[in-house]
Amino acid sequence: MVAKTVNQRAWFLVLPVLLVVAMNAIIPLMTVVNYSVQDTFSPGVFFFEGTKWYQEVLSSPRFHGALGRQFLFTAIILAIEIPLGVMVALAMPRTGPWVSVCLVLMALPLLIPWNVVGAMWNIFALPDIGLLGFGLNWLGFDYNYTQQPVAAWFTVVLMDVWHWTSLVVLLAYAGLSSIPDAYYQAAKIDGAGRFAVFRYIQLPKMKRVLIIALLLRFMDSFMIYTEPFVLTGGGPGNSTTFLSIDLVKAAIGEFNLGIAAAMSILYFLMTLLVCWVFYTLMMRGEDES
Amino acid sequence: MKGTKIIVVFVYILFLMLPIYWLLNMSFKTTNEILGGFSWYPQSFTLESYKTIFTDPTWYNGYINSITYVLMNTVISVSFALPAAYAFSRYRFMGDKHLFFWLLSNRMAPPAVFVLPFVELYSAMSLFDTPLAVALAHCLFNVPLAVWILEGFMSGVPREVDETAYIDGYSFPHFFVKIFMPLIAAGIGVTAFFCFMFSWVEMLLAKNLTSVSAKPIVAVMTRTASTSGYELGLLAAAGALTIVPGAIVIWFVRKYIAKGFALGRV
Numbered sequence: 001m002v003a004k005t006v007n008q009r010a011w012f013l014v015l016p017v018l019l020v021v022a023m024n025a026i027i028p029l030m031t032v033v034n035y036s037v038q039d040t041f042s043p044g045v046f047f048f049e050g051t052k053w054y055q056e057v058l059s060s061p062r063f064h065g066a067l068g069r070q071f072l073f074t075a076i077i078l079a080i081e082i083p084l085g086v087m088v089a090l091a092m093p094r095t096g097p098w099v100s101v102c103l104v105l106m107a108l109p110l111l112i113p114w115n116v117v118g119a120m121w122n123i124f125a126l127p128d129i130g131l132l133g134f135g136l137n138w139l140g141f142d143y144n145y146t147q148q149p150v151a152a153w154f155t156v157v158l159m160d161v162w163h164w165t166s167l168v169v170l171l172a173y174a175g176l177s178s179i180p181d182a183y184y185q186a187a188k189i190d191g192a193g194r195f196a197v198f199r200y201i202q203l204p205k206m207k208r209v210l211i212i213a214l215l216l217r218f219m220d221s222f223m224i225y226t227e228p229f230v231l232t233g234g235g236p237g238n239s240t241t242f243l244s245i246d247l248v249k250a251a252i253g254e255f256n257l258g259i260a261a262a263m264s265i266l267y268f269l270m271t272l273l274v275c276w277v278f279y280t281l282m283m284r285g286e287d288e289s
Numbered sequence: 290m291k292g293t294k295i296i297v298v299f300v301y302i303l304f305l306m307l308p309i310y311w312l313l314n315m316s317f318k319t320t321n322e323i324l325g326g327f328s329w330y331p332q333s334f335t336l337e338s339y340k341t342i343f344t345d346p347t348w349y350n351g352y353i354n355s356i357t358y359v360l361m362n363t364v365i366s367v368s369f370a371l372p373a374a375y376a377f378s379r380y381r382f383m384g385d386k387h388l389f390f391w392l393l394s395n396r397m398a399p400p401a402v403f404v405l406p407f408v409e410l411y412s413a414m415s416l417f418d419t420p421l422a423v424a425l426a427h428c429l430f431n432v433p434l435a436v437w438i439l440e441g442f443m444s445g446v447p448r449e450v451d452e453t454a455y456i457d458g459y460s461f462p463h464f465f466v467k468i469f470m471p472l473i474a475a476g477i478g479v480t481a482f483f484c485f486m487f488s489w490v491e492m493l494l495a496k497n498l499t500s501v502s503a504k505p506i507v508a509v510m511t512r513t514a515s516t517s518g519y520e521l522g523l524l525a526a527a528g529a530l531t532i533v534p535g536a537i538v539i540w541f542v543r544k545y546i547a548k549g550f551a552l553g554r555v
Contacts, residue, residue: 004381013376014388016369017432024429025395028406088301091294100543104536105302108309111535113507115492116528123315123521124308131311134327162305169301223399226492230511244401248493251405264402275397279390 029268035261053262063263065238066246073242074221077160081217082210084161085168090202092173103173106166118230121159125231132158145232149239152232156240159227164217171213175206208282215278222271243267309532315525323521338526348527351506354420355489356534358505361424363484366431367439367477374439375465379451392433400493403429411498422498423505427488434487435480442476443469475545482542489535506531 039049057063088106093099109117127133127144132155136143145151179201187197225244228234234241234249241249247267251260315323316338317331342348376382377389407426408417416422450472454464470477492507499505510527 004379006382007380008382010376010380010382010385013372014382017373017392017436018388020365020369020425020428021392021395021432023410024403024407024426025398027410028403031406031409032402088297091297093294093298102298102302104539104543106305107539108532108536109305111486111490111532111539112528113490113492113531115507115511116531119510119524119528120308120312123525124311129323129327131307162308165301166305219397223397223401225399225401244399247399247401248404251401257405260405264399268398268402271397271399272394275394276390279393 032261032264035257036265039258049258053258054266057259057262057266062238062246066241066243069239069241070222070243073156073160073224074218076157077164077221078214078217080157080161081165081168082213085165085213086172086206086210088165088169089172089176090198092169092176094177103170106169108166109163110166114226115230117159117163118227121155121162121227122231125155147236149236152236152240156228156231159231160221160224163227164220167216168213171209172206175209176202179205211278211282215275215282218278219271219275222274312525312529315521316529318522318525320520320522323525335522338522339530341523342526342530347509348506351504351509352530354499354503355495355505355507358420358423358427358495358503359485359488361420362427362431362488363481365424366428366435366484367481369428370432370435370439370480371470371477372465374436374443375469377436377440378443379448389436392436396430396433396437398429400430400491404493404497407494408497417498418500418503420503423495423503424488426494426498427491430491431484431487435484438480438483439473439476442473442479446472478542479545482538485538486535 036053037049037051039047039052092102112120124130125132125145127137133143133145142148143151145155183201184197187201192200223244224242225248228240228242229245229248232240234245243263247260247263250256250263314330317334317336319333319335319337322328322332377385403426411417411422411426414422416425446469450468451464454468459468492505495505496508496511499508506527510524
């Protein structure tokens with residue numbers, strides 16, 4: 001590889017992107033920052049409040065609750081989706097007509113509008129007319145996600161696994177298909193077992209795509225809004241109220257602009273921090289290979 | 290060993306298909322039958338719900354509006370991202386790494402943070418309730434994604450190609466359109482697919498940036514659900530129809546989809 005040439009005029013190529021993203025990112029972000037340090041009693045009259053809203057948010061049990069639920073949710077779905085996705089990818093056929101069929105069927109949930117996903121699962125899990133709810137009750141489980149917090153969590157997690165595991169499968173599969181056949185033959189000659197092949201050939205080759213999978217799944221699950229909102233509306237009680245749901249409630253439902261804005265900033269900073277860690281890891285991986 | 294593998298894939302796909310089957314099942318029932326009780330398949334098969342959607346302007350306009358802003362967004366995202374991705378894959382310039390992360394960080398921004406300011410911003414530009422407003426708003430996450438994927442694909446093309454073309458006397462725009470773009474055609478296809486997908490499935494921004502004339506299908510669905518009681522059959526049919534555009538697009542890019550999900554980095 002030839003090293004990249006230094007060329008400051010490349011900025012002109014980046015400029016259009018910079019402008020369109022900056023318009024969408026910086027202006028709204030400044031508006032949010034503005035709200036987060038001001039208070040208002042009547043439209044158009046604002047006065048500076050400093051860090052009052054931040055202190056209020058940081059010490060409110062409601063924010064702590066939503067934050068805790070958010071981390072718990074993200075941890076659970078990552079713990080299920082990443083191993084399950086890798087497992088399915090390992091089981092996929094590598095060649096033949098079935099590959100396309102499998103890929104298309106698996107990608108299908110990814111292309112359904114998020115509120116349709118929520119509505120679909122809302123009905124699918126109803127205890128009287130939905131297959132899942134009816135089936136579980138028929139098996140003898142007392143299951144009703146509109147009243148039991150545990151059942152609501154189970155449904156939200158299952159829905160997310162249904163919705164997003166395929167993303168991990170597709171990524172892992174892409175990593176696996178980049179392994180030349182010669183590697184497997186060499187392993188066979190050396191008498192390597194199933195686990196050794198996975199540990200020393202397949203896993204290292206998948207490392208990069210798995211970091212991408214982890215990054216994408218973390219970002220998207222951390223900002224999840226539409227699906228649980230349509231499925232449970234954040235309930236029963238507050239049991240499935242995640243950060244975004246709480247935020248929209250505060251901003252649009254209660255019109256608590258200061259609180260909502262301070263929450264937004266904290267929320268954004270947290271996502272940014274975690275993603276920066278992932279990004280650094282990913283770039284390091286890219287430099288090595 | 291072979292048998293277990295087939296079972297794993299089969300069970301997984303079955304798990305994915307069940308809720309979709311249930312949606313289709315309900316879309317062919319009348320609302321009364323749905324609420325009447327549990328049944329594996331429609332007892333009195335009806336296409337009434339689909340007929341309503343295709344004849345009632347509020348419904349089919351919802352689809353037209355959605356497709357309009359999704360296509361606008363795809364075209365804007367890809368055409369803006371192409372030169373930028375080229376710059377990132379070929380040159381080093383001041384602040385390039387920071388800029389790249391800043392772009393990506395917008396893909397990470399929770400849309401819920403931006404809803405209110407977006408409504409204000411697009412109202413101020415008098416774009417509120419137009420497809421263009423939604424198309425531009427979706428650029429927030431689609432443009433960085435497009436840059437990311439395209440940069441991956443472009444880095445796979447050897448730099449010697451560029452140098453040879455410049456020595457042969459090609460100007461940059463001529464080279465870019467005539468030689469370089471055909472080389473990464475698959476990458477452009479996959480990028481367009483991703484932009485299409487993420488714009489099609491997003492609803493929080495699309496719903497809040499429109500009110501009457503540009504109302505997307507997802508908003509039509511939620512509003513219908515709350516105003517006209519609970520027309521479950523109609524809702525199921527509308528939901529089933531939202532799967533169709535994605536399914537068509539995915540069939541076209543099926544060969545590249547896995548690579549595209551890896552953002553061209555495999």
